[in-house]
Every structure is written in C-alpha cells, then in structure tokens.
Amino acid sequence: AVLAADARWDDARQREMLRLIDEGHCGVLPPRLHAPMVLAQRARDVAMALAMQAAHRDSGPAHSGPARTVLIAGNGHVRRDVGVPHVLASLGVPAARVVAVGYLEPGLPTLGFDLVDVAPAPAGRPDPCEALRRRPPGGSPATAG
Numbered sequence: 001a002v003l004a005a006d007a008r009w010d011d012a013r014q015r016e017m018l019r020l021i022d023e024g025h026c027g028v029l030p031p032r033l034h035a036p037m038v039l040a041q042r043a044r045d046v047a048m049a050l051a052m053q054a055a056h057r058d059s060g061p062a063h064s065g066p067a068r069t070v071l072i073a074g075n076g077h078v079r080r081d082v083g084v085p086h087v088l089a090s091l092g093v094p095a096a097r098v099v100a101v102g103y104l105e106p107g108l109p110t111l112g113f114d115l116v117d118v119a120p121a122p123a124g125r126p127d128p129c130e131a132l133r134r135r136p137p138g139g140s141p142a143t144a145g
Helices: 011-024 031-059 084-090 130-134
Strands: 101-104 115-118
Touching: 011 031, 031 084
Parallel strands: 101 115
Antiparallel strands: none
16 A cells, blocks of 8 residues: 555656666566566565654653664665655655665765765675576576576
C-alpha cells in the first residue's frame, strides 16, 4: 500500500533505480530481472522506513531530548532521492528531520546524500564484480566457481 500511494515515485526515479540495480550487479544481471529487483529494493526501503517510524514512536517521551533513530544500510537504501529517506518523505516525515549519509569510495557519485564520507577501498581487495563476471550465463551463485 505504501508503494502504491507514493505519488512522488516517477519515471525519473524508476530509471535511476534501474540504473543502480544494473550497476550494482556489475552489468551482468539479465535486464528482465531489473524491474523486479527495483520492486524488491523499494519494498525493503518501505519495511525499513516503517521500522524506523515504529522505533522512533516507541522511544517515547521517557528519553531526555528528542529521540533519534538511526538506520545503517547500504548506500542505495540511504539515498534521499530513491531510498528510505524518500519513503519517509512520502509518509509525511519532514525532510529536515532526516539526514542521509553516504560512506563512499573515491570516484563514486555523491548524488542523493546530505553528507558524504569518502574513504579509500581496502588495500588488496579484489574487484567485487569479478565473481559475478565469472558466473556462467543463467548460473546461480551456488554453481559458480
């Protein structure tokens, strides 16, 4: 119901999410799976946003000062334009009450974040796409090798 009621989800956001899904899967995910993966990502974002609202509400007035709720998630989930902050805005949470922080490696786009912390990739880390590229077409991770 939350996804269906999101009047702010437009073609531009859908295209951006399709691009992010393709890029996040190193360009090897079959295009027929892109839209279902976007829907899955959006559903996870809704679940996290609702959980954050519940945690914030349940923190109650017993705490001194304003309650804070923090989400630690992947960068796609914390982007203001297409992630959990977008869902929170569609649920009526004022944008000023949400801060989207991206922890990125050098060269990654900073779009969608209020604050960015850039740190180098760990030395010696293999290319994260290499295992996906070695998979046979249509193969599952369990059969890759």
